[in-house]
Amino acid sequence: MTVLILTCEEDVTADMVVVHLNASGVPVVRLDPADLPGGVALSGEYVHGRFRGHLQSAGRLVSIAGLRSVWVRRPGEAAARAAQPSAWLTEESTQALYGMLRGSDARWMNHPDAARRARHKPWQLRLAQRCGLPVPATLITTFPQAAREFADRYPDLVVKPVSGAHPQDPPRAVPTSRVAPDTDFSAVAFGPTLLQRRVGKRADIRLTVVGERLLAARKATADDADPDDPGAVDVRFASADIPWRAADVPPRIADAVRSYLREAELAYGAFDFAEDADGTWWFLECNQSGQFGFVEVETGLPIARTIAEWLADPGPEPQTRVNGSSTTVC
């Protein structure tokens, strides 16, 4: 049984997992949907009530029935590198590839439907609340007056994109940023705006969850950090001088994040928390495909190995009914 990895060639973080799969002798097929059609080929036949499907990439041919798991890591857009790319060809290729894969019995990390839903930050906040995770007071609005009133209640605010996406024309980043108390909120009318009470943090937490395994890392905030410095607000812009260190997970948080992933139907999630002066972990977001390589490189936490073990796990054996008795299919 083969592990299928959907990712781009330059994804060296995926390599960290492939190395472990190779070492354990688990067959792997890695491909980028951007190369379909072209470097990647597929065929699926629905005849006489049965389905037989195959994928081919770089000389490897794999039966869709022979997949044990599918890891959706950093796949390119289907047909992006086709000889004559088009939106129509992308849709055709996307439907063919993911449509066939959805018909397999393979385990997903993560299933596309669950992944799409899990990207919605408002949905994340609500699920986190329901799972018992502390969530900073948050407002998402296009009403400038609502933003002003929220700022009156919570004078120390940050703003961040609702989607987590960044504008590309021209390419820009929108880091989580502190909002000055006397800010003019009139531009809130021009786009949904996410405002959140700033957590005075003493550390950032990246908690990577793989199945039931929790792997937490903590990056302390510099003692002399200027709260207006972007790096003090958004850890992605923080100084590399303070390293990530492996950390223990409070039992209540452990229970809550496991509940979160079950509810979200995710096999993998990278949670971001802000740890305040009392040691409370405030939920910021859960990236269903969040980066983990930098955490492993700095902390030595065995995240890649844990992912490889999850992908290699055959999962529950499929059962079928033959002559009235339950029989394992081999």
Add this chain to the structure above:
Amino acid sequence: MQPFALNYARPAATLEATTPYVYDSGLQLNVLMDGRVAAGDLALLRELGTTTSTAGSKTHFDD
């Protein structure tokens, strides 16, 4: 008429340096010029920052 959040935008970070490894479709891994697997050189990965969570990714918004 710019949305409020874009008042806080900044130019996206780009990886200027070319990565010293290339994808080997036979191995399904990126390899260094001396043939070693890039993922085995954690010091190099740390230096390059290619496994790092970033903001402004052109194609992926799950950091």
